[in-house]
Amino acid sequence: MGGAFFSDIAVTPKPAFSGLSGLDYVKTLVSDEQEYQNGTRLVARGDRLHKASVLLDGFVLRTMFADGRRFVVGVHVPGEFMDLHGFALKRLDHDLVASGPVRVASITHDRLDEIVRERPGTARSLWLETLLDAAIHRKWIQNLERLDAPRRIAHLYCEMRERLELIGRTVGRTLRTPFTQQDLADMCGVSAIHANRAVAKLRELALGEIRRGDLYVGDWASLQSYARFDPGYLFGHKQAAC
Numbered sequence: 001m002g003g004a005f006f007s008d009i010a011v012t013p014k015p016a017f018s019g020l021s022g023l024d025y026v027k028t029l030v031s032d033e034q035e036y037q038n039g040t041r042l043v044a045r046g047d048r049l050h051k052a053s054v055l056l057d058g059f060v061l062r063t064m065f066a067d068g069r070r071f072v073v074g075v076h077v078p079g080e081f082m083d084l085h086g087f088a089l090k091r092l093d094h095d096l097v098a099s100g101p102v103r104v105a106s107i108t109h110d111r112l113d114e115i116v117r118e119r120p121g122t123a124r125s126l127w128l129e130t131l132l133d134a135a136i137h138r139k140w141i142q143n144l145e146r147l148d149a150p151r152r153i154a155h156l157y158c159e160m161r162e163r164l165e166l167i168g169r170t171v172g173r174t175l176r177t178p179f180t181q182q183d184l185a186d187m188c189g190v191s192a193i194h195a196n197r198a199v200a201k202l203r204e205l206a207l208g209e210i211r212r213g214d215l216y217v218g219d220w221a222s223l224q225s226y227a228r229f230d231p232g233y234l235f236g237h238k239q240a241a242c
Helices: 022-029 109-118 120-146 149-166 181-188 192-204 220-227
Strands: 031-036 041-043 051-066 069-076 095-108 209-211 214-216
Touching: 022 095, 022 109, 041 051, 051 109, 069 120, 069 181, 095 109, 109 120, 120 149, 149 181, 149 192, 149 220, 181 192, 192 209
Parallel strands: none
Antiparallel strands: 031 095, 041 095, 051 069, 051 095, 209 214
């Protein structure tokens, strides 16, 4: 979760850094591109971290377990650092799990140390990434108390659309995701049966139809109104590294 740090991220060679903007400079430090399949645990809770991971393509879930149950407490979209807070904490209190096939790259904590020391403007942009991450968490918590299950699911898809639009990926009337019904249940804090009823409710209201994770919607404005979706918490802009 968080604001997309890279709107069109690509792993690039490492030329001389003089004259590069903050964002371009960070891109030169990203390396070690890897592909993973659905269900792969990319980072395990409690593991010692020595690098930060950037999602290049696909979706990644933040998951936690309690009393034998899984909770999905966040979703990452392309262009986002997935574990930047691990730079300071050195470990996560949750797992990072691939939802569908994903492509990931990384930047070492030593390189991040260089940014903090030598490029305070760029470091501020990295800090902003974690602040936007926290804003999304707060909204998810609020939605658990404020919205019923159909609206939570509708809000989730509205958020995914907005975050993808912010990185330049036009969604149109179909938002494709690898999310299962159980994923939706675990994101919204309900049972799979309850999630199934919520999905059916959206279809009955002619607001959208979810099939195998893909949302087909005729009118995004109507869905956003129903979900009480206000994108203000996403701050409506891509971060600019200085």
